[in-house]
Amino acid sequence: MHYKTISELAPLIESGELSPVDLTRSMLKRVQELDGYLKSYATVTADHALAQAERAEDEISKGKYRGKLHGIPIAVKDLCNTAGIRTMGGSAVFADNLPDHDATVVKKLAAAGAVSLGKLNMTEGAMGGYNPKLQVPENPWRKSHWAGASSSGSGSATAAGLAFGTLGSDTGGSIRHPAAVCGTVGLKPTWGRVSRYGVMDLAESLDHVGPLTRSAADAGIMLQAIAGSDPNAPTTLPHEVPDMLSEIGKGVKGLKIGWDENYSTSGMEPSFAAAVEAGVKVMESLGAEIVEVRMPEIMREAMTAWPIICSAEAATAHADTYPSRASEYGPFFRQWLENGNSHTAVEYAEANSLRLAMNGGLRKTMRNIDVLAGPSTAKVAYPVSPEGLYGPISPDRDPWDSRFTVPFDFSGLPTIALPCGLNDDGLPVSLQFSGHHLSEPLLVGVGDAFERATDHHNLHPPV
Numbered sequence: 001m002h003y004k005t006i007s008e009l010a011p012l013i014e015s016g017e018l019s020p021v022d023l024t025r026s027m028l029k030r031v032q033e034l035d036g037y038l039k040s041y042a043t044v045t046a047d048h049a050l051a052q053a054e055r056a057e058d059e060i061s062k063g064k065y066r067g068k069l070h071g072i073p074i075a076v077k078d079l080c081n082t083a084g085i086r087t088m089g090g091s092a093v094f095a096d097n098l099p100d101h102d103a104t105v106v107k108k109l110a111a112a113g114a115v116s117l118g119k120l121n122m123t124e125g126a127m128g129g130y131n132p133k134l135q136v137p138e139n140p141w142r143k144s145h146w147a148g149a150s151s152s153g154s155g156s157a158t159a160a161g162l163a164f165g166t167l168g169s170d171t172g173g174s175i176r177h178p179a180a181v182c183g184t185v186g187l188k189p190t191w192g193r194v195s196r197y198g199v200m201d202l203a204e205s206l207d208h209v210g211p212l213t214r215s216a217a218d219a220g221i222m223l224q225a226i227a228g229s230d231p232n233a234p235t236t237l238p239h240e241v242p243d244m245l246s247e248i249g250k251g252v253k254g255l256k257i258g259w260d261e262n263y264s265t266s267g268m269e270p271s272f273a274a275a276v277e278a279g280v281k282v283m284e285s286l287g288a289e290i291v292e293v294r295m296p297e298i299m300r301e302a303m304t305a306w307p308i309i310c311s312a313e314a315a316t317a318h319a320d321t322y323p324s325r326a327s328e329y330g331p332f333f334r335q336w337l338e339n340g341n342s343h344t345a346v347e348y349a350e351a352n353s354l355r356l357a358m359n360g361g362l363r364k365t366m367r368n369i370d371v372l373a374g375p376s377t378a379k380v381a382y383p384v385s386p387e388g389l390y391g392p393i394s395p396d397r398d399p400w401d402s403r404f405t406v407p408f409d410f411s412g413l414p415t416i417a418l419p420c421g422l423n424d425d426g427l428p429v430s431l432q433f434s435g436h437h438l439s440e441p442l443l444v445g446v447g448d449a450f451e452r453a454t455d456h457h458n459l460h461p462p463v
Contacts, residue, residue, distance in 0.1 A: 005218050009072060010070075014065050023071065023072075024049050028044070031117065036222055042118070042134070045116060053115045071115060073114075076105070078123055079126055082119065085119065085124060086098055087119065090124040091134075105199065111212065117162075120138075122150050125337075127295035127332065127336050131329070139156060141182065142427065145427070147178060150174035154168040155178025166213075175188045176430070176432060179376065185418055187219040188409075188414060190439075193236075193237055194236070214457060215448075216418065217248055217448055219416065220248070248448045252288030257373050264277075271429075272380060272423050275421040277428045281303065282450060294365065311339040371435045372433065418451070421456050
């Protein structure tokens with residue numbers, strides 16, 4: 001039952017065949033049994049979850065079914081404010097932080113009838129390293145391997161069947177990275193499609209909030225619940241939220257998929273590159289037209305702009321606690337904030353100019369296609385140690401490793417990451433499709449078509 005999709009569970013709950021209370025108890029039991037090892041949860045809210053499940057069961061029994069998330073156990077990344085429940089953002093600085101309000105996304109999930117199992121572990125401040133005083137999530141596919149950076153708890157919990165869907169955030173790839181290396185679906189929406197009100201900032205001009213799930217349709221279901229304009233968040237888009245499942249079952253015949261073979265395979269592990277290429281060929285066999293494109297020449301230079309923009313905006317976000325509480329931060333994030341404070345206005349302006357040039361080049365690349373295909377991340381899960389993940393920042397850190405994710409954070413374009421098999425070492429590999437602004441329904445439909453033609457999404461970790 002724990003590996004069922006939301007789409008499979010929803011009709012059972014609506015009909016009364018499956019009890020939300022029993023389902024929630026089962027999930028809490030699984031979390032208790034497995035999470036001592038996986039460490040995906042920062043806080044488990046068992047009593048709160050059971051109260052929500054009981055309410056959902058009562059409402060459904062009275063014919064007040066709210067929709068596909070009603071009675072479904074989910075969890076959220078621990079940078080989403082939850083009233084009266086600690087929200088740490090991966091940092092010891094906020095270990096005692098009890099918000100007085102829910103983030104808009106948390107409110108919307110509750111309004112949809114979802115059952116919140118708790119808060120998920122993450123890197124400090126949603127950047128690359130962890131705070132030594134907090135837990136580091138394990139990748140459920142292999143012990144002591146990278147679980148995908150900041151939304152690592154979300155990726156681990158979703159892959160291991162400790163929640164039927166989770167929320168993550170993506171500033172440089174942290175919905176897609178954990179989805180890729182943990183073998184789940186990750187959907188980064190258009191920037192502004194989802195409110196960030198009550199969500200701790202890393203870099204507000206780059207931050208996106210979105211779902212990690214075990215199917216494309218489930219990602220659409222969760223995005224449907226959390227999307228939309230928010231009067232508390234001036235950067236949310238005013239556009240009406242469409243039916244995120246409207247393209248399900250329509251197939252991809254005639255769809256134009258952009259493919260830059262050199263960009264997508266050069267420097268990649270051979271079995272990873274082969275799996276991505278095979279995924280694109282699957283789409284071609286379904287009737288899509290594969291269009292040869294070239295990614296912008298400025299891309300390599302533009303990747304160097306991301307650390308400047310992100311660290312400078314992170315320094316702004318943490319101005320109330322850094323440097324005044326510097327000693328409570330971990331080595332990685334402390335150095336990141338120090339870097340941000342050291343950048344000049346000229347450096348920040350030059351970095352933003354590179355970002356704009358990258359965005360312009362990407363628009364040209366995508367002008368005659370519907371979606372762009374490529375790998376979701378540059379590497380499969382690799383061996384790590386907690387000590388190595390605490391920091392300081394490695395001098396070997398290469399911005400080019402983020403070439404498959406950062407351009408779509410720069411541009412705010414929506415992107416879906418999909419499992420496309422295992423590499424020669426038995427670890428998940430992932431294919432992503434990026435669309436034009438506000439094209440999330442199409443991406444959900446594309447993902448669904450890929451899943452109908454393959455079985456990769458049904459692979460589960462050995463836990």
